[in-house]
Amino acid sequence: MDKLKGVIWDWDGTIVNERVGLVDGLGRAFRNILNTNIFEVGEKIAQIEDNVREAMCRNFGEDPDKYLIPGARVLIESIGEAGIAQSIGTNNLAKYVSRMVVSAGFDRYINTVVGCDSVPKGKRKPDPEIFYMCADGMGILRSDLNSCVVIGNTVTDMVAAKEAGVNVRVALDTGFYGFAQNLRDATNVYSELKDIDVELLNGLVGLYQTKVYF
DSSP, X not given: OOOOOEEXXXXXXXXXXXXXXXXXXXXXXXXXXXXXXXXXXXXXXXXXXXXXXXXXXXXXXXXXXXXXXXXXXXXXXXHHHTTOEEEEEOSSOHHHHHHHHHHTTGGGTEEXXXXXXXXXXXXXXXXXXXXXXXXXXXXXXXXGGGGEEEEESSHHHHHHHHHHTOSXXXXXXXXXXXXXXXXXXXXXXXXXXXXXXXXXXXXXXXXXXXXXXX
């Protein structure tokens, strides 16, 4: 009997390669600024963050697989096809991430996207609130988060998961952050998503449910 009830993903550096996305997004955003009337440049620069995020969404929509971390599509689809709920809990803005989820075709498998714009100010990760809301969106009791897995690439993800009561906290050596940083509060560390499958995650949940970790 499957013990795994749900998987909560981080987004940047876990599902998408934010380094490639950021460089391409900056390029597109600055091209928009350069094509702007000189008297509007100041206003555009003040809005640079939104310009970059919007550009990243557009670039992603044109070729999602260019920006996905290797193995992300296969794992997300295999988890979804196994009937296991999935959500995304990110410190990025849900309004942008949700668009990229649809562009990649992941809306078939991802139940909900919770971002920093979904929670009250001060409740970003490492606060556990984002993961609590992910549980709500997946239809899983918050008290059952010990039957879920969090997959992320920073210590922030791991601390938030631990605070939320998630027993299996998988850290990846991807994104801007180095391998050593991921070790804190992670239960398992992998260098690539292709090293992970549904059977492994289900087995880890069963294993950690029988043990107590601090």
